Amino acid sequence: MANKSIILLPMLLLVSVAVMCLSEGAIVSESSSDEGIQRALSSLAAGRYKEAERIASRVAASTGEDAAWRSWLIVATARHRLEKYPQAAEAYKQFLSLCRNPSERAYVMEQINRCRLARDKSARPVVVSELLSAKQRAKLSTVDNRKFTESSEHFVVRSHNSELAKLIVKQAEIALRRICRVILAGQDYPHSVSIYVWPNVAQYRKHAVSAPEWSGGGFSLRYDKNGQLVRRIDLTQLGKDGLFDTNMLDRILPHEMCHLVLAEFFGDAPCPLALNEGLAMMAEASVDNSRVLLAGTAMLGDSKIPLRKLLMTERCNAENAAVFYAESFSLTAYLHKRMTPGQFREMLTHIKTGCPLEEAIQRALYVPIDETFGKRLSTAWEAEALRQWQFLNALN
Numbered sequence: 001m002a003n004k005s006i007i008l009l010p011m012l013l014l015v016s017v018a019v020m021c022l023s024e025g026a027i028v029s030e031s032s033s034d035e036g037i038q039r040a041l042s043s044l045a046a047g048r049y050k051e052a053e054r055i056a057s058r059v060a061a062s063t064g065e066d067a068a069w070r071s072w073l074i075v076a077t078a079r080h081r082l083e084k085y086p087q088a089a090e091a092y093k094q095f096l097s098l099c100r101n102p103s104e105r106a107y108v109m110e111q112i113n114r115c116r117l118a119r120d121k122s123a124r125p126v127v128v129s130e131l132l133s134a135k136q137r138a139k140l141s142t143v144d145n146r147k148f149t150e151s152s153e154h155f156v157v158r159s160h161n162s163e164l165a166k167l168i169v170k171q172a173e174i175a176l177r178r179i180c181r182v183i184l185a186g187q188d189y190p191h192s193v194s195i196y197v198w199p200n201v202a203q204y205r206k207h208a209v210s211a212p213e214w215s216g217g218g219f220s221l222r223y224d225k226n227g228q229l230v231r232r233i234d235l236t237q238l239g240k241d242g243l244f245d246t247n248m249l250d251r252i253l254p255h256e257m258c259h260l261v262l263a264e265f266f267g268d269a270p271c272p273l274a275l276n277e278g279l280a281m282m283a284e285a286s287v288d289n290s291r292v293l294l295a296g297t298a299m300l301g302d303s304k305i306p307l308r309k310l311l312m313t314e315r316c317n318a319e320n321a322a323v324f325y326a327e328s329f330s331l332t333a334y335l336h337k338r339m340t341p342g343q344f345r346e347m348l349t350h351i352k353t354g355c356p357l358e359e360a361i362q363r364a365l366y367v368p369i370d371e372t373f374g375k376r377l378s379t380a381w382e383a384e385a386l387r388q389w390q391f392l393n394a395l396n
């Protein structure tokens with residue numbers, strides 16, 4: 001939600017933009033850029049931020065410096081109110097490059113700082129189910145005969161519960177932002193995804209495009225008969241107890257969404273299953289400590305899956321699935337913590353071009369390719385998994 005200061009603070013500057021346009025318009029015949037700025041300001045004042053951004057961007061791109069600085073401020077303010085923080089910061093910087101007035105520059109630099117803080121805050125995962133009251137959970141457990149649809153920038157959600165459709169569309173945007181900006185370190189996702197929430201497992205299995213036996217959610221990426229790529233996530237509203245399944249909201253939705261984003265990012269490139277699952281688990285709203293404990297326990301006993309074998313695993317079976325997932329999460333979180341966002345993104349890009357994980361890491365770190373790297377990585381990661389295990393045990 002946009003905070004009040006974002007809405008009030010730019011008004012002085014924007015009023016000066018408006019006055020300038022009016023006075024110029026009164027003296028000389030109104031130019032098309034002035035007319036554009038006036039229309040953008042009207043849209044902004046009426047809360048039509050996307051329209052304001054579109055009009056002002058057009059003016060900024062097609063006009064001289066004098067009108068461009070005013071346009072960039074409108075673009076930045078509209079994006080800020082749309083909570084598109086990195087894009088708003090970019091527009092504020094465009095404004096700064098054209099503005100020499102010290103007080104206006106100070107104001108805009110403060111806005112850039114606010115964008116950075118808001119972006120960091122929005123990237124923090126929220127376990128939304130913990131915020132729901134018993135009454136809200138009961139409401140989310142009802143199934144209507146009708147289907148309700150809610151839309152946002154990236155999602156169209158269909159559910160038999162209107163409140164749930166609203167909640168999912170909001171949480172889906174938050175999860176996507178976190179996956180793209182934090183976990184994948186700046187991935188763009190200019191696409192639309194259909195999310196279907198089926199009332200129960202039977203309905204989910206009947207309708208979902210891809211519904212593994214054991215799952216309550218899945219994703220699919222397929223071409224329709226017109227050659228259009230269709231991105232879709234299927235979820236289940238109620239658990240076995242007939243009540244709203246909070247796990248779907250906190251874990252399954254972000255997990256499957258991360259798989260969907262990765263499927264498109266990697267395409268046919270062979271991304272290790274361990275990394276793919278590790279990233280999807282990192283997208284979930286909170287760390288599952290049982291995975292951290294299991295990864296540490298595995299390191300100490302016979303059930304350990306060594307790094308090389310972990311990276312070669314293409315499918316896990318019932319016996320080793322729990323350890324495979326626990327170690328996959330542990331390894332991915334370890335790499336994510338130890339590498340800078342830029343290095344992590346570069347590693348993913350190298351994997352996309354066909355590099356095995358160990359080589360992709362060395363390339364991203366700009367170190368010479370060394371045969372002993374895998375062994376050293378394995379030792380360091382196992383030590384970290386044990387440290388985490390000890391830490392959690394001490395807390396318990």
Ligand SMILES: [Zn+2]
Nearest residue numbers: 255259277280
């Ligand atoms: Zn998965």
